[in-house]
Amino acid sequence: MSLAITPEMVRAAAERIKPLARRTPVIAPDASAQNTGMRVFLKCENLQRGGAFKIRGASNLILSLPASDLERGVVAFSSGNHAQATAIAARYVGARATIVMPEDAPRSKMEPTRALGATIVTYDRLRDDREAIAARILGETGGTLVPPYDHPMIMAGQGTAALELLDEIPDLDALIVCIGGGGLISGCSVIAKSIRPGLRIFGVEPELANDTWQSFRKGERISIPPPETIADGLRSPSPGKLTFPVIRSFVEDVLLVTEEEIREAMRFLLTSAKLVVEPSGAVAFAAVLCGKLPPGVNRAGVLLSGGNVDLEFLRKL
Amino acid sequence: MSLAITPEMVRAAAERIKPLARRTPVIAPDASAQNTGMRVFLKCENLQRGGAFKIRGASNLILSLPASDLERGVVAFSSGNHAQATAIAARYVGARATIVMPEDAPRSKMEPTRALGATIVTYDRLRDDREAIAARILGETGGTLVPPYDHPMIMAGQGTAALELLDEIPDLDALIVCIGGGGLISGCSVIAKSIRPGLRIFGVEPELANDTWQSFRKGERISIPPPETIADGLRSPSPGKLTFPVIRSFVEDVLLVTEEEIREAMRFLLTSAKLVVEPSGAVAFAAVLCGKLPPGVNRAGVLLSGGNVDLEFLRKL
Numbered sequence A, B: 001m002s003l004a005i006t007p008e009m010v011r012a013a014a015e016r017i018k019p020l021a022r023r024t025p026v027i028a029p030d031a032s033a034q035n036t037g038m039r040v041f042l043k044c045e046n047l048q049r050g051g052a053f054k055i056r057g058a059s060n061l062i063l064s065l066p067a068s069d070l071e072r073g074v075v076a077f078s079s080g081n082h083a084q085a086t087a088i089a090a091r092y093v094g095a096r097a098t099i100v101m102p103e104d105a106p107r108s109k110m111e112p113t114r115a116l117g118a119t120i121v122t123y124d125r126l127r128d129d130r131e132a133i134a135a136r137i138l139g140e141t142g143g144t145l146v147p148p149y150d151h152p153m154i155m156a157g158q159g160t161a162a163l164e165l166l167d168e169i170p171d172l173d174a175l176i177v178c179i180g181g182g183g184l185i186s187g188c189s190v191i192a193k194s195i196r197p198g199l200r201i202f203g204v205e206p207e208l209a210n211d212t213w214q215s216f217r218k219g220e221r222i223s224i225p226p227p228e229t230i231a232d233g234l235r236s237p238s239p240g241k242l243t244f245p246v247i248r249s250f251v252e253d254v255l256l257v258t259e260e261e262i263r264e265a266m267r268f269l270l271t272s273a274k275l276v277v278e279p280s281g282a283v284a285f286a287a288v289l290c291g292k293l294p295p296g297v298n299r300a301g302v303l304l305s306g307g308n309v310d311l312e313f314l315r316k317l
Helices: A008-015 A032-036 A054-062 A079-093 A107-115 A130-141 A152-168 A183-195 A210-217 A243-249 A259-271 A279-289 A309-314 B007-016 B032-036 B054-062 B080-091 B107-115 B130-141 B152-168 B183-195 B211-218 B243-249 B259-271 B280-288 B312-317
Strands: A039-044 A074-077 A097-102 A118-125 A174-178 A199-205 A252-259 A300-303 B039-044 B074-077 B097-102 B118-121 B174-178 B202-205 B255-256 B299-304
Touching: A008 A054, A008 A152, A008 A183, A032 B074, A039 A152, A039 A279, A054 A152, A074 A079, A079 A097, A079 A107, A097 A130, A107 A118, A107 B211, A118 A130, A118 B074, A152 A174, A152 A300, A152 B299, A174 A279, A183 A199, A183 A210, A183 A243, A183 A252, A183 B054, A183 B118, A199 A210, A199 A279, A210 A243, A210 A252, A252 A259, A259 A279, A259 B259, A259 B312, A279 A300, A309 B259, B007 B054, B007 B152, B039 B152, B039 B280, B054 B080, B054 B152, B074 B080, B080 B097, B080 B107, B097 B107, B097 B130, B107 B118, B118 B130, B152 B174, B152 B183, B152 B299, B174 B183, B174 B255, B174 B259, B174 B280, B183 B243, B202 B211, B202 B280, B211 B243, B211 B255, B255 B259, B255 B280, B280 B299
Parallel strands: A039 A300, A074 A097, A097 A118, A174 A199, A174 A300, A199 A252, B039 B299, B074 B097, B097 B118, B174 B202, B174 B299, B202 B255
Antiparallel strands: none
């Protein structure tokens, strides 16, 4: 089966999203070498517009829509970062955005979305079907769905993060990326393997949200009940139809981290790297910090996927 | 009277410190425009090696010393960031470092300095004379003093931060820099005014440590009792002999911020910019955020001077 995206689609995305997405810095923290035995390069998507990598995919899709579609608005369902990204891109092109969001989404994610002029429709994460709610709105408005991960334009957009990272640090020997629905890792894998075929790619999930870890081992997509990890951006119950074949093709292994390891990574990033990273954003780095990688990795590129976390959460850390 | 440094000395420093100092990223936070009415560009010295701009000056001086001096070691007195910077640069050239440090310095500053192999001599900030202690050690060892600000090589090194900022964002109309002893703002002013003579330069101090504000208004250096501001990096009691004439020549005004405004700036940087900044590091941005700048500034470059802050302090924020 052919994969949903090509490296060329990621390169095209990099051009398309320039007006909206920032080229984020890559930071090699002082203490990384001594603590982990390897050089670590942090791709800081927490410093991205909207506080997460999500603007890359959302703007890639929305900027490619014809005016006739934009007139009918866009709809997204998201725990937060994708919502904010969709709202930013929609505002940029002058389209209405309706966001279907769990009612317990962190305030740090809900409030900026509302402030961007989006209409927010909330649902109960344990009871309601967010896709059904989005489908109803789409039926009423004739608008366009901006899915959180399982769409070629979204996947290609997210891959631009790895394109920038390898442009800046070409001689990485591994790339470490968190997995929710798999949009980020699939886009990053396709472009990274085309640039550097020997690069080793590792996905990381919270133990409490191990749907892709299970799927990867079983060789087919499985679903789990709504997971309760603190990494609220990685609570999707299964990998995507389009993202999973890419993960199977390019990812060497899926690694797991505990909730406490995620917190430890957040603390390290706060104190040693001076970076605010949300729980989901720290998951990939947690695998590095806690020694989950196999031997032989000396120069690791790590995607810090986002930084939208409530101050109250940081306080409890 | 001629000034202690020239733009050429800053350019020479930029070459000299390359092995030790990082080119730090410049970040334009999403929310800056809507909150302040201006575009703000944050020069992230909190992401610098050692967590502050201080490595620029310390490495510029230490890398210029002959081997015969390095053999006898280096000595610094510092509340923390300059200590860590001196220890990093000394270790790089294989010189012994002795640091004279207040006994109440934040752990986040003291521990990394010790871990770098420096010998730490503590003193009572309200009672002892740190310069006298350093002088005694220098008499015993014949070592070289690495002063925190009042030295041409230190001032020139610190100026490299502004050189990088203007290289990346050439069309700034103002530069906002915190003032402790004045090393950072004097180095930055000399290079910035040579590149862009029309640039407006503003210094910022905590109200509780207003020695340069008073000196600036009086036209001569005055001393204040040891200040108690949370901005522990800015507690010097007077501007330097060498830095003050530079400040008088190039700085349009010295602005003051309250302790609560410093905390507010730290919170904003944490939540909106995803950056951990120490109290001193947030002082310049506090002046921007709290409307202390005169009218007419549309594109402001702001030095975030450092990020070394205890987690306990962040928790109380």
